[in-house]
Amino acid sequence: MSAAGADLYLGLISGTSADGIDAALVRFEDAPGRSPALRAELLYGHTFAWEPALRAHLVELGQRDAALTLDALGELDTRIAALFADTALRALEEAGVPAARVAAIGSHGQTLRHRPHGRHLDGRNRFSLQLGDPSLIAERTGIATVADFRRRDVAAGGQGAPLLPALHAALLQAPGEARAVLNLGGIANLTLLPAAGTPGAVRGFDTGPANGLLDAWCLRQTGAAFDRDGAFAAAGRVDPALLARLRAEPWFALAPPKSSGRDQFHLGWVEARLSGGEAPADVQATLVALTATTVADALHATLPETAQVIACGGGVHNPVLMAALAQALARPLVSSAEHGIDPDFVEAMGFAWLARQTLLGRPGNLPSVTGAAGPRVLGGIYPATPD
Known part of the structure; x- marks a missing residue:
């Protein structure tokens, strides 16, 4: 599917927080029989800001049961795709890399709804919806684009999320030590990595809200898009009664596999x-x-022998959140940077890797994580524009 000499992959994602489009240009190399089993070299990473009005609209759509006309939905799909395409072209220009070097773009798009249990938690009409027309991205960039990764896993009975535990395992699983990878995006999720070579499958699941609620409340109260250095939180005190009411949410008691999104954990x-x-x-x-205690509860219940927790995502830059997590987890908590992986671009690297998996005909999901009926090649391939 890729041109001769194309050895790089470009991952694009706007996550639950919708705080920007992350772009990661990556070179991968398999390392069979070794731990880690994959080498990933981040050649370029950058976050491109959304247009403010569009970001506000995306956040609003994710906060509640907003209605869109079919015309508005189609226009939003196209508008997001155009910005993803522009991001890809700008990233390659800034990296000094020609499009011909890129085997594929892996585009996650922007999630508007993620309802793997169905709208009424009844198991019917389950879906996960991401916008950002991949045909338009392929057309504008001239690069094969792989997209729509989540829906195949959902179709196979899975949650469609999280999708990166297989990459976490390939990059970070180690002999002699059980580890957990904690992604602190809009939603927090854990990847559980038993010591390499020991019994036990890699598992992963969402634990509950993280930056999504923190950013939304901060924006509502202060006008700032996020709580820089955790200063807003540091000025307050934990309200035990409120924390108890928040923790009483039945979703927290669900057993894995499970996933969630802004449409569940929102300001309302x-x-x-x-x-x-x-x-x-x-x-x-x-x-x-709430984030710290729900993460800790989940880890203690599922992999209590964890020796260290490796954090990535935007939350690693919030020292108040990291301190609360370290106290609740009661074990070493380190940034993925200490393992040579930029914490800001793990997810974008993941969708570059998923595009590579798809082109190679390899599964991208882990049934032990998502609950799918089996391994599946994820996403659809939208070929490069013909010369």
């Missing part, structure tokens, strides 16, 4: 649990505690 969900007298900074501090 928080506001429905407020008494009305809470100070805004105390709510922010309590949301930090």
